[in-house]
Amino acid sequence: MRDGLTEEQVCKNLGISVFTINAYKKKYPELVKVLKKGREIAITEVENALFKRALGITYEETKVSIRDVDGVQVKFTEKTTKYQPPDVAACSILLKNKDKERGWSDNPQKLELERQMFAFHKEMERLKLYGDENN
Template structure:
């Protein structure tokens, strides 16, 4: 009986909200928070993810979109970008269809602004995308041999102790 209730709850509480679930994932809600918003237990929600591919797909799509948006924003901060700042002011105009006076917003000024690259974003990007070249710790290999001239080599423990005592 409980299996039937669970299936019914998926079809009544979850399936109709797949698009909303995708949006919640995009907005950064955890699966626990999503389950709570849907009115199902988190353990049940996890079962639904395994049982219903449409739910898993909605979660993945939402998370993917959010990840891409953040990656794009980080990249823009790392390399700098330009944007247009637009100023609009209200003006009175006559609506051609009704002949009445209406208020409309009219662009009065447009200025292209530039945001300089941000060093921290560039470093973060490079360390994660090109760790072979940008990690803090560089691995340096060595091949061959190292010759060490040790004048104490070959002495016994007793001979070394005598040298220490006699100083």
Template sequence: MARPTDYRQEYAEQARKLCLLGFTDKQLAVFFGVNESTINRWKQKYPEFCKSIKSGKVIADAQVVESLFNRATGIEVTEVEVRDDGKKKVKRVTKKHIPPDPTAQIFWLKNRQPELWREKSTVANEVKIETSPISSIFEQSK
């Protein structure tokens, strides 16, 4: 007789929210107090659980991609500062340009166009095999 499942319907929404925070399947397993293999079984047995995990991961990945893109290309940001001098509140709005980040550009290019931007290491090995005078004596005696 098989043990009843620990899965509950509310796990689907909890898993989605955790995946939005970047959780992996292994981290989900720790959160739910089960093995990673159990998470994989739940994904197969409960389509809503699988769908919620995929949904959370897709959204989280898209946010990271957008952030990386903004770092690589530069971005305009608006900062709002509110100061209270005791008599009145003063609101100051400032637009700032954050320049492109070369490290983000390199990362982007190496991963998006590896055939053009990958650092290629070429190693040339030359092996010269010479016969020793002793080996040539043995060859002659055969």
């Protein structure tokens, strides 16, 4: 799970069936927790990579070459600092998934409708509680 594998792929790698892993999960609840934790780690790693890509990142690239110097093979290492500029698509993905409260969405009208429905249901619950107190 940590490497982004599905449960089916994990089963295949272990040489067991999905039925078997499901039986183990029922018998050993801690297995469910471990699988979930592995999934969470993989998702966090992807979120971190996406965040770096959204902001832009400076990184070091190392090139190793072997050259012949006076008949002797010598290893040369060249380090270069490079800059990956911010990626607009990564910015959009992050904002749409992490900042809906401020209107970032593929469908802002749907988001506003969901907010209104939530407020409506909350008010209905409040009125229901208030109405029950008067009976």
